[in-house]
Each structure stands twice: as structure tokens, then as C-alpha cells.
Amino acid sequence: MTYYAPPFGPGPGNNDWGVRWGDALGNIEQTRKQGFTSEAYRDTGVTMEFVDHDQVSVMDGQLQIDHDWDLDTLIRMHMHTIPMTGVDGNVYWSFKYWFSSLSTVIPAVASWTTDNVTTTYVAADQYKHKITQIFEFTPSSASASSILLFQISRLATNILDTYDTNKDHGTAVSNLGIMYIDAHYMKSSPGTATELV
Numbered sequence: 001m002t003y004y005a006p007p008f009g010p011g012p013g014n015n016d017w018g019v020r021w022g023d024a025l026g027n028i029e030q031t032r033k034q035g036f037t038s039e040a041y042r043d044t045g046v047t048m049e050f051v052d053h054d055q056v057s058v059m060d061g062q063l064q065i066d067h068d069w070d071l072d073t074l075i076r077m078h079m080h081t082i083p084m085t086g087v088d089g090n091v092y093w094s095f096k097y098w099f100s101s102l103s104t105v106i107p108a109v110a111s112w113t114t115d116n117v118t119t120t121y122v123a124a125d126q127y128k129h130k131i132t133q134i135f136e137f138t139p140s141s142a143s144a145s146s147i148l149l150f151q152i153s154r155l156a157t158n159i160l161d162t163y164d165t166n167k168d169h170g171t172a173v174s175n176l177g178i179m180y181i182d183a184h185y186m187k188s189s190p191g192t193a194t195e196l197v
Helices: none
Strands: 020-026 032-034 036-040 047-051 056-064 075-083 089-100 113-121 130-137 147-155 176-187
Touching: 056 176, 075 089, 075 147, 089 130, 113 130, 147 176
Parallel strands: none
Antiparallel strands: 020 176, 032 056, 036 047, 047 176, 056 147, 075 130, 075 176, 089 113, 089 147
16 A cells, blocks of 8 residues: 655645744643642632732743754743733733753853743723733753743832732732743744754
8 A cells, every 4th residue: 555645845735834833831830839829710620820919930941942943943831821800000020941951061050041020901801811921032052851940029018019909809919820831932844854953
């Protein structure tokens, strides 16, 4: 029996990858968390993680970038969030990260990238699934199977965090749901030809 394998490369009907976006997935349930509230979303009985407006909340973890990554192209780290109150306000985040290629030393935190970012929610965002971008970067001289190490904190006690209205049910101060955390990356192939690159 003969199987047809379409040729790679441009053209109608061919397996033309071009450059596409992919996700390096990081389930929020699998990150390490401090200062989070775990409770049901509204009346659904479905448990979700929330950050509070009156304390610092911290999450950290690692994301592996797949072999299909177009090496040394843009990576964007973000969260999928649900604002729980119908008000305008800013959430103030701090972050640090290190992008670890194969066979490289992972340094002490003084060499990591650190910064802060403010994200804005408006009243009409209440209960909507939102993407909240935290940082982006473009590595150089990276490899397949690189791993992004990160720590992201909501600095709710900072004066720049103004999204401070209680929600009307559950734990009132837990006003921002965190559904998922992941990184968008560019991919241009189905993977690497060798296992370790």
C-alpha cells in the first residue's frame, strides 16, 4: 500500500507552515502560588484561582518552549484573567524571568530580567475572559527545548494598583480570576529533525 505525503513548501494543498503562533502551556493549578484564593467561580461550582486586592500574590513556575519554535523569535508571556468587578482600575504586576537554553548556566537572580507592568480593566470587562500580557522578549542563540523560568506577582498593596473594589460574592477581596498562564511563541515547522538540538 502506498501513502501519499504532500510536499513541504508553498503552494495550494501543500503543507505550507509559514510562521504561526503557538502556546507554551502553563496551567495555573500547576504553578506554585502564595496569597491566592481558590474558590468557585460565581455560582458554577467550578473552582478557580483568584488574586486579592489587599495583599501581594505570587506565582512562579517554568514553561518549556516546544521544538516547533522558530528559534530566536518573539515570545510573549501572558495570563488569561477574569475581572470580577464592574469598575475601572489598574492592576500592578512585578515580574522576573530567565530564559534557559540547553547547556547554559542558570544564574542568580541579579542576572534575571526584572520589571513592573500595569494592566488596565474597565467596567465593561466584568466577567469577561481577558488576555493580560505581562512581558515579551526575543532570545538570541537559543535552542529547542528552552525553558522559561518566571515569577509574577500582583503588588496589590502598591499605590499604582487601583483595581481595589470588592466583588459581590465569595471572598470579596478576591477580585481578579486567573484562569491560565502561558506564553505565545512563533513556530515555523512541525518540530526538529533531531531529538536534541
